Amino acid sequence: MPELPEVEVTRQGFADRIAGALIDEAVLGKPLRWPLGCEAASLAGQQVHRVTRRGKYLLIHLSSGLLLLHLGMSGSVRFAQNLPQRGVHDHFDLITSHGTLRLHDPRRFGAVVFASGLNDPRAVKLLGRLGVEPLEGGFDPGAFHAALRLRRAPIKQILLAGELVVGVGNIYASEALFMAGIRPTVRGDQLSKPRVMRLHGAIQAVLRRALAMGGSSLRDFSGTDGQSGYFQMDAMVYGREGQPCRVCATPIRQIRQGQRSTFFCANCQKH
Ligand code: ZN
Numbered sequence: 382m383p384e385l386p387e388v389e390v391t392r393q394g395f396a397d398r399i400a401g402a403l404i405d406e407a408v409l410g411k412p413l414r415w416p417l418g419c420e421a422a423s424l425a426g427q428q429v430h431r432v433t434r435r436g437k438y439l440l441i442h443l444s445s446g447l448l449l450l451h452l453g454m455s456g457s458v459r460f461a462q463n464l465p466q467r468g469v470h471d472h473f474d475l476i477t478s479h480g481t482l483r484l485h486d487p488r489r490f491g492a493v494v495f496a497s498g499l500n501d502p503r504a505v506k507l508l509g510r511l512g513v514e515p516l517e518g519g520f521d522p523g524a525f526h527a528a529l530r531l532r533r534a535p536i537k538q539i540l541l542a543g544e545l546v547v548g549v550g551n552i553y554a555s556e557a558l559f560m561a562g563i564r565p566t567v568r569g570d571q572l573s574k575p576r577v578m579r580l581h582g583a584i585q586a587v588l589r590r591a592l593a594m595g596g597s598s599l600r601d602f603s604g605t606d607g608q609s610g611y612f613q614m615d616a617m618v619y620g621r622e623g624q625p626c627r628v629c630a631t632p633i634r635q636i637r638q639g640q641r642s643t644f645f646c647a648n649c650q651k652h
Pocket of ligand 1 (some may be wrong): 551629647648
């Protein structure tokens with residue numbers, strides 16, 4: 382599943398090149414997770430101003446309104462002048478004067494949704510409950526600690542829920558908790574301030590590293606110019622059940638938390 386680093390790498394791959402482009406046509410394939418929310422023909426003639434990101438949504442700002450693009454479970458985006466003919470898994474083409482932006486999504490949990498602005502109920506529904514961005518100033522260790530003191534859920538599930546901080550998906554939550562020496566099952570309200578400070582730093586370090594490496598989690602993730610952006614992260618715990626911990630050689634354990642796999646070292650993450 383594309384996570385925040387992959388989405389940000391995707392954004393950086395085409396944002397500058399599409400800025401200023403005029404839309405010729407929007408072509409829809411099979412239905413995605415949600416309907417577009419406007420007539421595709423009404424996008425023609427609009428100008429693309431810029432592309433930003435909020436959580437795992439790409440926001441394509443137009444002269445009137447914006448498109449919210451989500452990669453779902455298996456989506457990837459390409460932007461190029463001469464793309465091959467649309468295939469069976471290509472479900473959205475935005476044909477512009479600078480090239481075509483194409484969403485390829487075999488499982489179709491992705492979406493492209495039009496909103497008239499950030500206050501449009503459609504945008505509020507998708508973006509309104511998102512926590513702060515993990516790599517921006519709003520992610521403050523003191524506020525993070527204060528918010529965790531009110532949460533009784535296991536810390537791993539609090540991170541995955543994305544209501545306090547966005548973008549800490551399954552891989553990055555497991556890795557950050559290992560780096561901080563925190564057991565994934567510990568309740569949020571039982572973490573001391575020093576431990577929360579460590580976790581805060583670990584989340585930022587893990588995400589920055591993934592961003593620097595070009596994203597990590599989608600097997601068929603491809604950069605926006607069609608080159609493979611897949612990077613097999615050198616994980617400390619994720620996907621390593623039964624293998625020796627890289628720090629202490631204790632076999633890594635795997636448990637289920639809320640339908641998701643969690644990996645940890647019982648020795649390095651005692652409590
Ligand atoms: Zn260990």
